[in-house]
Every structure is written in C-alpha cells, then in structure tokens.
Amino acid sequence: MKEKLQEIFSHHHGTRDALIPVLQDIQGEFGYLSPDAMDAAARFCRMSPVEVYGVATFYAQFKFDPVGRNIIMVCQGTACHVMGGARILEEVASQLQVEPGQTTTDGRFTLETVACIGACALAPAMFVNKDTHGRMKPEKVAEILNGTGN
Amino acid sequence: MEPAIRIQPGKDRQVLVCRGTGCESQKAKVIFDNLEKELEKAGLSGSVETKYTGCHGFCQQGPTIMVMPAGTFYCNVTPDDVAEIVQTDLKGGQPVERLLFLDPKTKDRVLTFRDMRYFNPQRRIVLRNCGFINPEDIEDYIAVGGYDGAKKALSMTQQQVIDNMKASGLRGRGGAGFPTGMKWEFANRSVADQKYIICNADEGDPGAFMDRAVLEGDPHSVLEGLIIGGYAIGATKSYIYVRAEYPMAYERAIIAIDQAKKKGYLGKNIFGSSHDFEIKVKLGAGAFVCGEETALIASIEGKRGMPMPRPPFPAVKGVFGKPTNINNVETLANIPVVMTKGGEWFASVGTEKSKGTKVFALAGKITYSGLVEVPMGTPLREIIEEVGGGILNKRKFKAAQTGGPSGGCIPAAHFDVPMDYENLTQLGAIMGSGGLIVTDETTCMVDMAKFFLTFTQKESCGKCVPCRLGTKKMLEILTDVTKGKATLEDLDQLVALAEDVKNGSLCGLGQTAPNPVLSTVRYFRDEYEAHILKKECPARVCVRLIKFQVNPDKCKKCGQCASACPVEAITWKKKEAALIDSEKCIKCRSCILACRYNSID
Amino acid sequence: MTNSIEELENSDVILLTGSNTREMHPVISSFIKRGVVSGKTKLIVADPRRIDLVDFAEIWLRQKPGSDVAWLNGLMHVIIKEGLYAKKYVEERTEDFEALKKAVSTYTPERVEEISGIPAADIIAAARLYAAAPAAAIAYAMGITQHINGTDAVKSVANLSMLCGNIGIESGGVNPLRGQNNVQGACDMGALPNVLTAYQSVTLPEVREKFAKYWGVSSLPEKPGLTIVETIDAAAKGQIKGLFIVGENPMISDPDLHHVEEGLRKLDFLVVQDIFLTETAKLADVVLPAACFAEKEGTFSNTERRVQRVRKAVDAPGEAKADWEIMGEIASRMGYKNMKYASAEAIFDEMAKVTPSYAGMTYARLDDGGLQWPCPTADHPGTKFLHKEKFVRGKGKFHAIEWIPPAEPTDSEYPLILITGRVLYQYHTGTMTRRSEGLNGCAPECFVEINPVDAQKLGIANGEMVKVSSRRGNLTAKAVVGEMTDVGAIFIPFHYFEAAANNLTIAALDPQAKIPEYKVCAVKVEKTK
C-alpha cells in the first residue's frame, strides 16, 4: 500500500488544496479510504488526520469500507423520482438484500444511490459500473443483475 | 441555428453520431464502429467523414445520428440499422424512411432536424455547437468561429469588455440571475496580487443536465468564456469545478485545456498578448451545497464544503483569500457569442429584463425529454406542447417544477406564463439552473415536496441550525402527511417553520429549501388537506394511503392493470372489472401507472 | 527569554531546537503552531527526535545528539559565506565578529554533515531561510544546554541570532524555554552559588556590602559556593556535612543516582522540606511539611521574565506551613532576627529594594497581568523584549566556539546513545503528577523509545520489556518501537523512580554552567529474560 500511496502522492503538490484530489485517487486505487490511507494523506497534505476524516465524511463520494466488485448506482434525481426511480431502488435493494451504501455478503455488489447523473431523459436510470441502463422497469432488474460479472 | 461546421478536405458529407449520455448508454459506440466498417465496405471512406459529437439534445429518441450538410436526422438507430443507412442514404442518396422522426401530430416522417417540431422553436446560443462539432478537437471549434471572442476581448480594454457584458444584460444562469457584467466589475475593482475566475460546473439540481451537455459537447466555449472573463477581471488563474458524477465532462475539459495550451490560447502570453491565463479542473466529491459559491471555494481549498456568511463576498475574498469570480457553465458558454456578436445583439433576444436564451432540461411526464434552448420569455405552454410534444400518454398537465430543490411549481392555471426570471419568481417558482420537470395527475405534490426536502435535508451541510434541524423537522411533518398521520396544526407548523428556515438560514441552500413546500402548499393545499383530513392521496402515490382496490364505477375493463402487475395479484376477465388480491399485492403501483382511467383507489 | 511568548506567533521564522515544545510547553507550542498555520511563520526544527512539531516544520534538521555547536556553526558558515548576515547591525551593535568568522570558517556544510549527520543541503537551506527572515526567533530548551558544552551551544545560539540582527527586535531573540514554574525566579532571587539577586556577583565587594547592610550582618561570604552536583560530590567526600533541601528531589532528578545516594547517606544531617515524602525525603533526618502553591501567597517569575502573583486558595493540610514561614522560624531559633515577616508581600518589598530589575514592582502592580523585568522604577511598564536599542553590556559580543564531542562516546559494549527527557503528562520527578489520577493514568510507566532498525537487530518487539544499562546502572522498562528516535539512539523519560533514567546518566558537567550531560551517554539495551 505504501508504494501505491507514494505513487499517488507523486502526482500532487503536498498542500491542503490537494486533499480532495488525493482522496479521490486513493479511492480510485483501493476502492475506499482506509484509516491508514487517510492518515498518510493527512501527512502529505500537512493537515491533521481528523481534518481529513472531517472532509472525507462530508462528501458523499467517499467510502470507508471496501466495496463490492460491482457498483450498482440507482439515480434518485427528480426526473427519475417522478418516473418511478424509488421503485427501482426498492427492487434492487430487495434482490440484493442490502440497503443503499451496503455491500452484499459475497462482495459481488455494492448498492449506492446518486443524487442525479444528468441522464434525466432516460429516467428512471440505473448504472452498473460504467454502463447506463435507462427507462428502467422493476422487472428488468433481475436480468441486469444476473448479467453482471462475478 | 446551426453553425458552419468544418468538413475534412476532399470529403463532401459528414455523419454526426451523438455521444451524449443518453445515446452513449444505448450503444452509440457500436453504431459508430459499424458505421466506419460499412463505409469502408461501401468504398465511401474517402468521401464521407464520421464524427462523434456531444448531445444532439433529442435524448428521448436516441441514439440519434445526423447526415450533414443535408441535415437528415435518424432516430432510435440500432447498430443493425447502420448498413442500411450507408447503403440507402450515403450510397443511394435516399433517406431511410423508417428511421426518420415521425411527427405525432401530422403522422408524417420528417427528413431533417431543421423541420422537426422539437428543434424548430428553439434558438440555440448556448448549445450552438453541441451536436455539430467534435468536442475533442479544437480545430472543429475554431472552424465555427471559436476563440474569436477571446481574441476580440484581448484587443479591448478590460472596461470595454465589462461594458459590453453589461450591455448584453446577461444574467447568471446558475440560479440567482445576478447580472454577469456587474459581477465582473466588482471582481475587477478588487485589488490583489492574484485573482481567480471559477467555472461552477457542479450542476447540483437533480433534474438538470445542460451544464453537463455543454462541457461534454462544447468544452472550448466554456474555456473561451473563462479566458474572456479572466481578462476582464484581471484573473490569471482559473478552476473548472466539475461534479464527480460527470466523468466524461471532466475528461473532455482536460482534453480541451491541453489542446488550448498547445495552441497558445492558455498559458503565458495567451494569443500573443501580455495576459497569462491557466485553467485547472477540480473534481467535486458529491455535495450539492458546493454549488453555493463560498462552499465551492471551501471545497477547492480542500475543506468541508460549508458556506461562509457574506460579506466578505468572493469578489473581495474568495479562493485562498483572493478576489474570485464564479460563473456557471451556461453563463460562460454564452460569453463568446456576446463578444463576437456584441452585447446589443445579445440583448435583442429575450425579454426586457431577461436577455438571451435559456436552456431547459425537460424531463418527467413529457413526451420528448431532452435539452431545449428557447429565448427568454417563451411561454411554458409552447415549451411543453410544441417542443416537448405534450404530456406523456396523453395525461393531464398538472404542474411544471422549475429550479429543482430550490424552486417551486407552476400550476396549470399559469400554463401560459412567459418563462423569465421575474415571472417565475412572482409565481414562487424560480428559474434556477433550468431543470423543468413536468408532472401530471399521477404525481402527488406532497410527495414531490417530500422528495425535494429529503434531498435538501440530506445535502444540508449542517452548519446553521435552521437548515440542519429545521429541514429535518419539516421532513418529519411531510412524512407524517404522506402517511396520513398529520393534523392541520402540523400543516400550519410546517408553513411557519418553512418561513423561519427560509429567512433564518445561512446560505442559499437553506434559504430556498422550503420553496418546494411553500409552493406546493400555495397551489395544492387541497392535496395536503386530502392527505390530512381524508387520509387520501389523490394522485395515488403515497402508498400508505392507497387502498389498492379497483373502483368498479370508473373501471373501463381494459385489463391493462392485470398485465402490468408483476406478481399476478390482479384477476381480470373480459368485460369485467378487475379485482386485486390484497394478499398477493406488493403495493408497487404498477397497476396505477398502467391504468389510464385513474380507476384504482 | 529575551522576548515574550506572544511574540512567537508573529515571528517570520522560528528556529526551534532541543525543545519538545508540544509536550513540555504545550501553551507556547500553540503560539508557534498558530503562526505556522496562519502562514506567517516558517518553522525550522532541529532535534534528534521526530517530535510532533516536525509536522509543522518547513525544515527538520535531525542532528546526532551532542553536535549542536557544529551545526549552529555550519549555519553561520553559510550565512557569512553567502553574505546573508545583518552587516549594519553587526557593525554597529556587536564586537568580535572577525573571531566568529574565523571560528566558523572551517564548519563547511560538508564537514557539519560528517559531524552532525544533517545533510549539507539542509544546512544551507536552513541557513538561508533563517537569514532571510525579517524577524527570526530562536527557541530552545534543555536539549541545547544539558551537554558538557551546553554553555558553548547557548553562546552559539546567541551568535547566530546576533549575526542576523535578531536580538533587540520584536518577535526575534534568543528564547530559552524554562522547564519549571519558577526556575527564572529562583535564579533571579540569587538561589545560585555565585550571585545574589538579579545576578549581582558575590565577588563584588560593593554588592556584598549593600546586602550586608540590608540584611543586618557585618559581612557576607565572597567565595562562590558549590552547585548541586558539586555539593553531592563534596558530600560524598565528606566535605559537606549538613544539607538543607527545599522542595527538590535529587534522588530522581540528579545524574548518576547511585552516586547521589552515596553522597546523601554520608551527610551528618539532612533536612528536607517538601509537600510529599519524596525519595530524597526518605533519607532525611528531619522532614518539614510545606504548603503547596495553592496554599500560600507569593510570586513566580515565568520564562518570559514575567513576575506574577500566587494566591492562597485553600488552607494547607494538617500543620504544614509555607516555606517562608518555616525558614523564618529556623532563622529566629538560630538567633537571626531579620527574617521575621508578617507576610510574603513584606519579603517581596524587601527583595525589591536590593534587586534593581524588580525595584519598580509591588504586589499591587503585579495584580494586573504581572510585570516583566527589568522594571526598575515604580512607573516603569516592564520590558517586553530585551536589548532593544543596545545590549545590556553595551555591544553584543560574538564568541568563537569550537565543537567538542560528548563526554562518553558509544563503543562496542555500550553502542547506543541515551537521550533523557520528559513527557507531557509528567512533571520533573513526578512528585505531583504521579499523584494526579488523570495525568498518571495517561503515562503511568516508564518506556524506552527505540528505532525499528535497532529493535530488530536486538530482537525486540514493541511493548516488550527491556533492560537498559550504562556504566553506572540499569533499569527495566517497556520498549516503544518507532521512528521517534533515530537509529543508534534511544530515549527514556526521567520521571519514574521505579525505572529512574538517572541511574544511567553520567555526571559529566559543563565546565562553566555545571550542567550535567543528560542528553548523551552510552548505553546498551537487552531483552529481559
């Protein structure tokens, strides 16, 4: 981990304004922010670790537990809501038996919600890793989940 | 409305493949690859150019492709359709009829986008290049007059640039509508060794995506806007703050900056002038409040995105304590046009106090959702009925929600309202960033208010008490209303609290968070009262108040409900009213949405 | 301190050395940290340990223990060579610059790197940073002084400060941070073998005459007396027969404790006056119960020369009495009549009459935030920083200083350097803090800080018990394996009687100040069986 963090740090200038990009890179590499990684980021950006924790927990993007191999994001934007996005979220949650923010016990899926991805014309929309699934219907959920890699 | 696009030398036609998010998610890339293969096969590679573009705007009928210069517009294209397009159109010179847009009113196929009812009433200034140029190629942008505005600005004095901007009457498109020229003037007047100009691309309204489309489809116009603004206020450093949910916008901005640097449009002595200018891209991290200027500044500085009371204003003390000017994407995309065509020209578009155009993200219960750009003052009815093709499934228009979580709704009684800042404010809705969510009779306005409050409550930074706890209490009351557990006293308390949150909160988020509640109570008090007094949800959205029983008096015995039910809880025989088995019913509302006659209670 | 604590918040550069300020002077460290985070101050830390403040430092110089004179000379070498010193100031306000120039000329960054282990580039960078600052303060503590060449190091610090024109200006200066509440006052009051109050030398006849007159005796002794460590030596040799100890605990605080015990046991008569039965008191013939600070009136003088009131809040337990009352009674019983005082204030007033720097002070004046000496007259506002227009002695004198190695080099038998010091939660010999539930709970036991490289070599894991031995004694404590100390060095706090670090230390003294070399001696570490 140390080497990978050093590699990430080498792309940034070690000041406070680099913190969020540094954390984003760390999460990009490890999938989440471990206490050790946050501590290292604090030293690099010359802040106290608790400030890093305060910043990281402020932003919805950051995760503090390892994530699943596949990320399911269900859009909760206005258009999606009006078009029945809540029902899609319910369906995914019940099929995976997790709450938003949680990871399935087998580590295959992490379920998340997103405030709006700007694909309002496709509402309701959900995302599996980088793939967009627009005009979702509850009955399409199972097929999409089954078609996703282990 | 279309720019004079560049075609490679020696080629006579160009196929533009939309790679906006909507089309991209429906195999636009495969379509593009197939296209190149088929052209090769047909021996047309030499004469036909293929090009990726940003969003064409007609997301509802995606994936879409256009053949230029003819303007032939194909909808709902699948990868398998490509061969036919190549053979019939590009080689044979005949359009592929079945893929042309079918006008629902005339039932005619429409050949070019120029003749389509969706595009026709639009007036594209912001989206002038979106869908026509390759956003990853600076030469495309230059070919349509790109960076002429920046060059012109640099030949003028700072004050002349500001005066031109003031003459244009352009107002900030981020929501508040503050005159951009004045904003620049403030920042220009601040004296400091370093100033900043920031592009706010943290499009937070969950229902708006024009900033995304511009950054993805025409990033150089934003860069050019920043260069002009930076010069006007005396800033040499700039940030584009993009939300993390827009990875493609982020990448395109980076590519655009690299290309502009190589051209000498960014860096030291840009365009050969004595002005230096650099742009960095910062990725947001998922916080709506960072659309607020002081929170955005905190976020750039690597802090919790909590707003600071103003004064001091960012124009005096902004990022890293230096004078800072912040404009949003749509505002910036207007600026090159204001420069090249002049402030007076720009001011000729729109209404007396609201100049230029506005891009709306049309979504919800509308036939054609997508991005539409119309002159300020265009009546709501025209946007919905002409451009948007009317309400989905021919249901009844109930209200349009504008301004997202900070906004309010325009009820049917005001369907003809001209859409500009003043009119919307007067109705208790706001222009906001341009989210325009259309609702119909199956939308519950209490649920809508609750949806927005859930959002703002979750996105509140927590710094000030009215927003942190006031919205929480408001949400608790709204939740009670949707469960039929509230009283009329609770409703009074909700309104009173909403006023205090509005007046007492620190920043725009809290000050506007009560708007969806106040607006829906204002226009749809009867719906609230139905929930409270009759324990009914008239739109049949609030599940706790729905009986899930077929009303035999209203039932037209069509059976749509039964076929929509995912758990086979509905039995139906021809010529008989349907029957719902409450044991099996999972209260998913599929039947309610399927029933055109509102006959399920 | 030549300057005041609050000025540190506004220094452009602070060179901090031999002070773990965040643990020893937490309140002062806050001033420094605020300056750093506000962007005003650049901090240079010179310390063999990776102390907390390193996190706030622009440059960290990790010197080998005992090499302070060398790297300080190295900084001055660079500053003079590059012409960065305050030429006008040096010319107008100092003397013997040429001697200094000559002395530091051989301390090239390369040679200093060899002696101190600090990379030559860092020496140069630190020199430039320090020299460029409009106002640079130097703050130091026992890490600089507790060496056989401690006085030399202090003079070197002064050399550096003067060289860049930093003495006599706001937020600059040379600032020793005093470890105990009233070290400054005890020195000011003449509780030293060679001077009376305000550093008036016992060797000057006019001084002795003045005091003899005020004290009502015919004459006062003129030969300077013995320091603490010399007294212990003299006791061991039978030359000192009676010792009166007020509130001190040499059985923990002094170097080479076996030797201390030997000396104390040899005395004919030992009186200890204290608030607890300390390790030293246990050896006494008579123990006199004293009141603590909360139970009496008086004054303390802090590290920035500020004299402040101490006020009685509660009654002393049992029959315990204030030290001044006890001393007065003994004097009376010995037939001396001029030590009967009605109050602490009366003593202060008498003292002020014979003490020029305190002459303008009264309890009434002290009530409003205290006064910083010199305060010679009743209308003098006190002195925020010293040497403003000119040095007290006239011109600032540069001293040509050569580096000498520590007294006890490491060898194959004792291969590690021992550094002793303190921890945040304990105070000195622990007499008070070890009886404070909260404090002692945070740091209940002794430990040995050791670098992972050395620990691995010795097969020691974090948390294991180890035995540390020197030529003089040994102790057993828990190993804390970490990067705090460098390879080749260990650190042990000296507060703990059950694992007293001064069992190990050497009583090698600085020839001028008679300070023991607590910061360097040779030890070995073994795993306990």
Place this chain on the structure above:
Amino acid sequence: MDDKLTLTINGISVRGKKGQTVLEVCRENSIKVPTLCFHPKMPPYGGCRLCIVEIQNMRGLPPSCTTPATDGMNISTHTDRLFKIRRTVLELLLAYGDHNCLMCEKNSECELQNLVYEHGIDTVRYKTNFVPKPLDDSSSMIVRDPNKCVLCGRCVRGCLSVQVNGVIDIAARGSDSFITTFNGGLLNDSNCAFCGECVASCPTGALTQKQSRFKGRPWELKKVQTTCTYCGVGCQLELNVKDNEVVKVTTDPELGGPNQGSLCVKGRFGNDFINHPDRLKVPLVKKNGHLQESTWDEALKIVADKMGSIKKTSGPDSLAFFSSARTTNEENYLVSKFARAVIGTNNVDHCARL
C-alpha cells in the same frame, strides 16, 4: 487616517472602529446580541444564526459576528422578525437534544440555558423523534455528551484554530453531523493532549470536566486566581474551591498573563495532588533509623541546633542549601538570605540545570 465609524443601532447613533464586526460594535456599546457559536478567541463561524441582525440595504439577515461594520450602517438587533427566528433556532436545538438542566453539570453556566430563558421559552413546539447517542466516557478527564451538543463548532475551533492540536472535527454533514475524533473513535484512544480547550469553549454541557463532576455547583465555587505550578510558562488560572478543597481549575483570557485563556493538561487537570492523602501534614524526625511524626517545636529545634553545631565545628561552608525552582520568589530569596546571612555560605543552588 480616521478609523472611526458612526453607525445607527436600534435608532441610536453609536461609534465603532474600522475593522470591527457589527457584533463587536454592539458589545462595545452594551447592546446585547445573543450568540452561541461565537467565541472571542476564535475566528467567527456564523452558524448558530442567533446573532443575526437586520441591516438597511442589505439582503437577508446577516450574522453580526461575521459582518464588518461600515460607516453609516443602520442596524436593528431586536426586531420581532429576528426574535421569532431566534426562538425557532433555540426550540429546534432543544427538540433535537437531551437538555435536562437538573442533571447537567453545566446548570447555571450554560449559554443555551441562558438564551432559552432570555427568549422566554417555556415549551417546545416541536415534537421530534430524537434518538439519544451514547456518551464518550472513556477519558478520565473529559466527558463528551453528544446529546447536549449544539454543533456550534467552538470545541473544534478551539482544538484546530486556537491550540492547533487537530484532535476533533465535525464529521458527516447535515443533521447527521457530529463532533468526532479521527475515524470516529473514543477520545481516550485519540491523539488528544487533554488541554481542555474544547471543554472550556463548550457553551453547553456537551463537554465537561470529569474530575469535578458532582463536586460543586458553579454558584458554590469560589474562584481564586493564581499562577500555575507546573512549567515555566506561568499560566494564569483559577482554582475553584469548595469547602477548602480545590475541585476544579478554569481559566479566562480576562485573567491576563501569557496563556491568553489556554491551559495544558497539567494546569487544567493535574491539580488533584493538592488534596492527595499522601501530603505531609506534620514534621517527621528520624529516630532509631526511622522517620516518625513529631512536632514543629521539636523538629525546628533539632534543625536549628544541628546546623548551628555543624557551622561551629566544620565551618559555614560545610553546610549547603538546595533551594527550589518550584517555590516562590520570596522563598528563594529567603533561602539565599538564610544561607548567606544566617549561615555565611554561598553554597546555595537549585535545580535550574536539571
């Protein structure tokens, strides 16, 4: 340059200085504007929304703690509109917390309690589903009760801005926000240096000193200002006394002295030794090789006699005195005087070097 300002507050013309905030001008002119997140030692925060005022020609209700005073400003501090919002803010805080003054250590010294009283609140309009969170009782010095926390951020600013210790910060956001240590652990497992700045800056009972809990109500305590007995900084502090016992230590910037209202762990939490049962209470005299309790008369006689006889037989320089860096100036002066005038030796020293 003239740095004087003339402003109108509540219809009355008042003077201020350039660089002051509206709140500072109000306070200097004895106009009481309610505050909660404001603390004079810290950078202003503008979060509690109690110090909001109305200023002519200014949008919204700016907080007086962050708004710079400018010449000619026309300010209202106590309109009905402001009162209504302040009341709502206070009621919301009460509704989403456990504020039981009877069982609170801070009773009578609590800023929230005072504000609630001053605003005439005798009932809370809002019924909420507030769920209490567990206390952090891990430290032997500080108790943290999140249910009494109003998230004013004063503890955080005390820790981050005043002490620059970086132990606590606000985590999460919105109504989920809470004061946290790194990674959300207990205070005792954190890098806390227990300077107590957070406790001193807390306006409510969310942070209290553990050792003094139940040892005396604020109105029972007598505060005596003195100088700390630990390191050489010489912090000014107040010993809080009840029934001849020091039960708590506090400080205040108003006390003057070098510490400007801060202390360290020893000064604030390390004074329980004063009451320790081990304190020496009577003189001890060694008899038959053992120290035994004695009387002052006997002990002093032995000391005087023995020193007298050593001086006589072996000369003054066979006696030596160790004075102390922990006793007062007066006492050090006396030890020196004793050695030199009574005994006649310069053998006097103290542990300055150790």
